[in-house]
Amino acid sequence: MNMLKLPIYLDHNATTPCDPRVVETMIPYFTEHFGNSASRNHPFGWQAEEAIDYAREQIAKLIGADPKEIIFTSGATEGDNLAIKGVFDMYASKGNHIITATTEHKAVLDTCKHIEKSGGEVTYLEVNDEGMIDLQELEASIKPTTILVAIMYANNEIGAVQPVKEISRIAKKHGVLFFTDGTQAVSKIPVDVVKDGIDLMAFSAHKMYGPKGVGALYVRRKSPRVKVTAQMDGGGHERGMRSGTLNVAGIVGFGKACEIAMQDMETETKRVSVLRDKLENGLMKLEEAYVNGSREHRLPHVTNISFKYVEGEGLMMGFNKDIAVSSGSACTSASLEPSYVLKALGLGDDLAHSSLRFGLGRFTTEEQIDYTIEQVSKTVIKLREMSPLWEMYKEGVDLDKIEWAHH
Amino acid sequence: MAYSEKVIDHYSNPKNVGTLDKSQKNVGTGLVGAPECGDVMRLQIEVDETTGIIKDAKFKTFGCGSAIASSSLATEWLKGKSVEDALKIDNMEIVEELNLPPVKIHCSVLAEDAIKAAINDFRVKNGMEALKFEESVLH
Numbered sequence: 001m002n003m004l005k006l007p008i009y010l011d012h013n014a015t016t017p018c019d020p021r022v023v024e025t026m027i028p029y030f031t032e033h034f035g036n037s038a039s040r041n042h043p044f045g046w047q048a049e050e051a052i053d054y055a056r057e058q059i060a061k062l063i064g065a066d067p068k069e070i071i072f073t074s075g076a077t078e079g080d081n082l083a084i085k086g087v088f089d090m091y092a093s094k095g096n097h098i099i100t101a102t103t104e105h106k107a108v109l110d111t112c113k114h115i116e117k118s119g120g121e122v123t124y125l126e127v128n129d130e131g132m133i134d135l136q137e138l139e140a141s142i143k144p145t146t147i148l149v150a151i152m153y154a155n156n157e158i159g160a161v162q163p164v165k166e167i168s169r170i171a172k173k174h175g176v177l178f179f180t181d182g183t184q185a186v187s188k189i190p191v192d193v194v195k196d197g198i199d200l201m202a203f204s205a206h207k208m209y210g211p212k213g214v215g216a217l218y219v220r221r222k223s224p225r226v227k228v229t230a231q232m233d234g235g236g237h238e239r240g241m242r243s244g245t246l247n248v249a250g251i252v253g254f255g256k257a258c259e260i261a262m263q264d265m266e267t268e269t270k271r272v273s274v275l276r277d278k279l280e281n282g283l284m285k286l287e288e289a290y291v292n293g294s295r296e297h298r299l300p301h302v303t304n305i306s307f308k309y310v311e312g313e314g315l316m317m318g319f320n321k322d323i324a325v326s327s328g329s330a331c332t333s334a335s336l337e338p339s340y341v342l343k344a345l346g347l348g349d350d351l352a353h354s355s356l357r358f359g360l361g362r363f364t365t366e367e368q369i370d371y372t373i374e375q376v377s378k379t380v381i382k383l384r385e386m387s388p389l390w391e392m393y394k395e396g397v398d399l400d401k402i403e404w405a406h407h
Numbered sequence: 408m409a410y411s412e413k414v415i416d417h418y419s420n421p422k423n424v425g426t427l428d429k430s431q432k433n434v435g436t437g438l439v440g441a442p443e444c445g446d447v448m449r450l451q452i453e454v455d456e457t458t459g460i461i462k463d464a465k466f467k468t469f470g471c472g473s474a475i476a477s478s479s480l481a482t483e484w485l486k487g488k489s490v491e492d493a494l495k496i497d498n499m500e501i502v503e504e505l506n507l508p509p510v511k512i513h514c515s516v517l518a519e520d521a522i523k524a525a526i527n528d529f530r531v532k533n534g535m536e537a538l539k540f541e542e543s544v545l546h
Contacts, residue, residue: 313471349443386424388449388467404441
């Protein structure tokens with residue numbers, strides 16, 4: 001215990017630290033090999049291009065793609081925008097209808113809102129209490145004008161993994177393209193664009209121990225050949241789909257991060273899921289604690305737990321100088337609305353306000369988990385002693401029958 | 408967003424957490440907020456019937472650190488005040504004392520509401536009319 005270094009980082013769904021091996025690989029590309037990969041006529045450019053090609057291979061390999069199918073972006077938000085808007089523009093003659101789900105990331109949902117304002121039609125599929133979409137409902141939503149199904153691979157708040165193979169089968173059957181936001185899934189669980197039948201997929205380096213500010217959009221080249229309309233005008237980089245000088249150092253780091261992920265995924269997944277289960281089981285010993293979302297179809301490193309009668313931000317304050325997690329509580333966001341993902345599972349606002357998300361990672365240790373269980377449990381118990389709701393619950397008062405003064 | 412030292416201090420060492428016997432005639436209870444909004448405050452005062460002075464105050468709060476700190480501070484300020492003076496506590500005084508940022512002003516408003524609700528409960532129990540407050544106080 002005396003070796004424990006604070007603070008502990010358990011928010012790996014937000015971002016991850018760069019792996020030192022990634023940083024080491026990147027460094028020469030800031031200084032000696034600073035060339036622009038689009039400079040075709042001198043060694044500086046050639047060297048950069050070679051590095052980009054190599055990274056493209058490393059990245060493609062991780063997801064079972066051809067290197068030519070990788071379009072570099074600034075991150076998953078750009079990838080989501082480019083995929084959805086790009087398909088909407090490119091396939092306008094075929095139709096204007098997109099199907100997505102209510103638990104998607106804002107980068108997808110807000111892009112869909114934009115599509116609606118631009119004359120498109122969007123169907124938002126509901127999810128069940130585990131966070132999973134209904135495949136029959138998906139199929140029933142497909143119309144002759146449907147051009148795209150946009151369903152994330154795994155959710156960022158609860159880690160629920162959607163039945164991607166079945167989704168792509170349905171899309172294919174109806175001749176509809178399938179886009180998935182793979183940001184949380186790629187490098188954590190095996191993702192294979194061929195086996196999974198994915199046509200487009202956005203993902204990002206900084207969620208897998210790579211640098212921030214770089215990501216990729218996978219765009220299928222064969223059966224079918226998919227194209228997206230560029231959303232930025234410029235030099236026509238990335239097969240004309242994404243203009244802008246490539247972030248060479250970032251891409252080199254992204255490539256290295258993918259290579260490491262591919263090597264270590266199996267052992268890392270096992271190790272991290274054991275720790276996650278230990279954390280979850282430890283915290284579930286508290287009364288009135290509930291795991292949010294599917295425990296069966298879930299990323300190995302995430303658990304999202306509601307501690308009833310305790311508010312999430314107040315709870316985090318008890319240990320957040322030592323342990324970094326995130327909460328679905330309204331107080332942590334600017335909107336004052338609790339997590340829409342948790343609400344989509346059918347959770348009441350009160351339970352959504354009481355949730356914490358723990359995201360474990362490559363450098364998480366058992367000592368850190370033991371310490372976290374101890375600190376979180378202690379704070380939950382302390383705050384419940386201070387909670388009027390806990391007192392009422394213990395006295396058998398039905399909180400739903402109280403007329404609260406909403407403000 | 409970092410918390411002010413005073414908020415951290417009240418959160419870590421809250422003053423006057425607890426429950427007074429609400430069946431007592433000289434105890435007023437105010438329960439404000441809603442679980443769905445992420446804040447519920449229960450503030451209680453015990454009034455000395457001869458002097459009209461608040462001799463004890465207790466709170467329990469479900470909410471963020473600023474809500475807990477606001478109610479803890481309110482109970483400290485209430486003790487020793489007359490009911491009449493207690494009515495003068497303004498939420499902006501709580502904001503200033505705790506250095507609450509704009510997004511947390513609602514926590515201080517809730518504390519002021521809780522004080523007023525507790526006083527009204529005490530008044531009604533003792534045969535007085537409930538005071539009416541400007542609507543802005545309740546939001």
